[in-house]
Amino acid sequence: MFYGFPGVNIEVPVVLYPAPLPQYEGSSTIKDQTGSATNTSKQVGHKKKKSRSKNKKEQPEDEKEVHSNKAQPEPLQQPENGTPRGENNTLSLTDNIVPSLDGKETSNSFYPAWKKINSSDSEYSDTEGGIQSKLRSLQGKVRQGALACFLSTIKSIEKKVLHGYWSAFIADVPGIGSPQAVSLMTIALKDPSPKVRAGSLQVLSAILEGSKHFLSVAEDTNDHRRAFTPFSATLASSIRELHRCLLLALVAESSPQTLTQIIKCLANLVTNVPYNRLKPGLLTRVWNQIKPHTCFRDVNVRVCSLTLLGAILSVQAPLPEVQLLLQQPSSPGLSSSGSGTPHRLSDAESWRKPSQGANREREKEVPESPVQELCWLIQLCVSIITVPKYEPYSDSDTGTGTASNSYEASPVRVEALQVLALLVKGYFTMAQTSLLELEEVACLCMEEQDPSIQLHGARLVEEIGSGIVQQHKPDSPTPQCQRVPVTQVVTFWSRMLNGPLPGALQNDEHSTLQTSTCDAISSILPEAFNSLPNENQILCITVLLGLNHSEHPLVKAAAVRALGVYILFPSLRQDVMFVADTANAILTSLDDKSLNVRTKAAWSLANLTDTLIANMETMGRDFQEELSDVLLLKMLKSATHASHDKDKVKSNAVRALGNLLHFLQPHHISKTQFKPGIEESIQALIRTVLSEATMKVRWNACYALGNMFKNPAIPLDSASWAPQAFCALTSVVKTCKNFKVRIKSATALAIPDSRQRYGDTKQFCEIWSALVLALEKSEETEDFLEFKYCASLRTQICQTLLHLLRLVSAEDMPCIHKTLSVKGNLMRVFVQRFMTSAVEADETMTQSDPQDRARMLQEAVQNINSLQDVALDEREMIVKYLDDIFKHCVEPMQTETGPKITEA
DSSP states (O other): OOOTTOOOOOOOOOOOOOOOHHHTTTTTTHHHHHHHHHHHHHHTTSSSSSHHHHHHHHHHHHHHHHHHHHHOSSOOOOOOOOOOOOGOOOSSOOOOOEEEETTTTEOOOOSSSGGGOOOTTTTTOOHHHHHHHHHHHHHHHHHHHHHHHHHHHHHHSOOHGGGGHHHHSSSOOOOOOOOOOHHHHHHHHHOOOOOHHHHHHHHHHHHTTTTTHHHTTTTOOOOOSSSOOOHHHHHHHHHHHHHHHHHHHHHHOOHHHHHHHHHHHHHHHHHHOOOGSSSSTTHHHHHHHGGGGGGOOOOHHHHHHHHHHHHHHHTTOOHHHHHHHHHHSOOOOOOOOOTSSOSOOGGGGOBBBBBHHHHHHHEEEEEEEOOTTTTEEEEEHHHHHHSSSSSSSGGGGTOOSSOOOOOHHHHHHHHHHHHHHHHHHHHHHHHHHHHHHHHHHHHHHTTTOHHHHHHHHHHHHHHHHHHHHTTTTTTTTOOOGGGGOOHHHHHHHHHTTTHHHHHHTTTTTTTTHHHHHHHHHTTTHOOOOHSSOHHHOOOOOOHHHHTTTTTSSSHHHHHHHHHHHTTTOEEEEEEOOHHHHHHHHHHHTTTOOOOOHHHHHHHHHHHHHHHHHHHHHHHHHHHHSSSOOHHHHHHHHHHHTTTTTTHHHHHHHHHHHHHHHHHHOHHHSSSSSTTTHHHHHHHHHHHHSSSSOOOHHHHHHHHHHHHHHOTSOTTTTOOOOOHHHHHHHHHHHHHOOOOHHHHHHHHHHTOOOOGGGGGSHHHHHHHHHHHHHHHHHTTTTOOOOGGGGGGHHHHHHHHHHHHHHOOOOGGGHHHHHHHHHHHHHHHHHHOOOOOOOOOOOOOTTTOOOHHHHHHHHHHHHHHHTTOOOOOHHHHHHHHHHHHHHHIIHHHHHHHHHHHOOOOO
């Protein structure tokens, strides 16, 4: 790779494979004999032939033999024939013996003995040498064609079929004393043709692409005493071997095109390997080997090297191993990878401005603390993006710049911006110390003329804002003292809003840039938005409301999504005028012909209705009276219409319907213009619950019905649609395959707070019987992934049954008595488990501790004891049943925690 650079000495291992490969190295003895015979004939048969040019030609041959013994790469390559990467690697993939032109069998070396001597001294003529060269070229084309056919085959078959042949194409780690198996990596390491090597790497990349699910079972094991090797350990061993071979190929390769394929293959491997299940160290070796290639002479290699670094940053982030790598000394030219890796770049090859050397000298004088030291990867990417170079690094750099040739090539700068974005996304706690530097980079990029640089600068701003928002969430694991201060966040956004963001938002020529900028300003921290100057707040709101009428669907979708984020800000959601303006803008986008726009608009409408419920609970009737009835009815009709759209739109539309039905007040329900809209919206929810839509849509529909039940103004006891609503929920809780939907339906059935809202006795008994049957079938499922929700489902069903017992009337007692007489023993097991189980944070979204459960059971006993006109035997039987559960489960806990709750 660095061959020929001034002051750089590269030592490549003589033997890349420690185990012998018979297919490639079986003819080494014959080759040695042929070489010695050729030297003898040269000394005996050509003693009289001397010339002044002979001494000049013998010296390079001697040097060539020395270089061949050291197995160093050749500096020049033939595009058709390929070049030897060392004398040990110049062997064919075909048969060991190839017949020569004169009928004699010769060694199958691609570089026979005639090439080592002078053409005037050779036994072969120029014609014979040309034929041999053509033969080698044709053999390389045959292998290249075979690999191309193999690649087409891989792309045309299913992944699950391809992964069945994994061990046939990808070798495992050889045992002690056993030879190395021949695989695709054998070609990548041993073949003399760079095109064939690149072809084998393309095939390997195609096999690795989309293999994350297959490789997810790989796991290192420490138990070496097993009678067999599990498949997970075999797969992990194969992954380690892939890393080893690709890194060896990375060290030995000299062709920039093939080197690009190696790095792409490594990026594919890193993306699909579950490093959190493997022993640490694999990523460290990849990291150390790829660091010098970020300054490679070829621009494509530099781009691929940055892509690989981005893949390392994005895989299962955050990984502890990657965190340690990011804390390494901030010099990308240094490496601790061992032999075969350049240890330091030459000063003559440094194409950055000399200011970095002065910076290093200043850093030596002032000792740095580990906390204040910038991450070396951030320094590398910032220097690539912002620091001009005073000379082109290679011929491939010329003509690739767009705005100015003094900077690095545009693809390299774009890739560096993507690496910064991935670093901020996965390792924000390490990137936040460089927030000022990242701010300068983002501003510089968004002020340039290159649209691609501007676009990725905006995406970097978005990732920074999202990282700050995630860090300030209440459930964030980051301590308060280690979070980015709100004052610094305000400074950051003030700089952006007073700098390049407004121009990018109004750049109608580049819709993608407008989209990314809308996403960027939607990531402002709510606390920081309230502290921004008024002109900046007005700028954001005004521009987003204007872009909501854009002709570009992507821009319109991003703008309406940003409005859906802003409507949740505490400083904006209580502003009735902003709520009204935002609602009108969202309703306009909800009728757009683009599905993406309608999807974002439905999500924003659901957020807006969440805001209505929050304002109703905090501000009371004042906010409800200020909101226009016309706008409220318009939102109700639009959400009902959207509930018949695609599933992506429907899931949020039904959630908005539930919030709107919860928000309605008695004076709304009594108005004649509202009654048809309310009826249609409820029927839409019932149909969605019973439909064959996705489980996410049905879950939201069950949630919406439960949300509607919370409104005391909704006449559940007398409405004509009430039996249909309860029937839909009971049907789902009994038969739905998805347990999360069943949990949400059981939760909705527990929301009515009075016996009258459950309807007549027949309807109440149907609800009770459906819940008992659902409890009985709570462990029956065909999908093993649903078993983890079994406990949550039983918890919610038991909680709903106790809620019904607290509200039961005298007319309902025969149904309760009959159920307990037939299925009492089965129910006792589940109820006792519910009473004694620990507090769970499950899909029910309710956490009831044992004391709350004991109180619910006690209230159920009190309610049944208070009933009149009930057969004495039925009441005594039910009370005794509940009292036994109480004594078995509750009294032992109360003995430990507190006094006993006495019966009424």
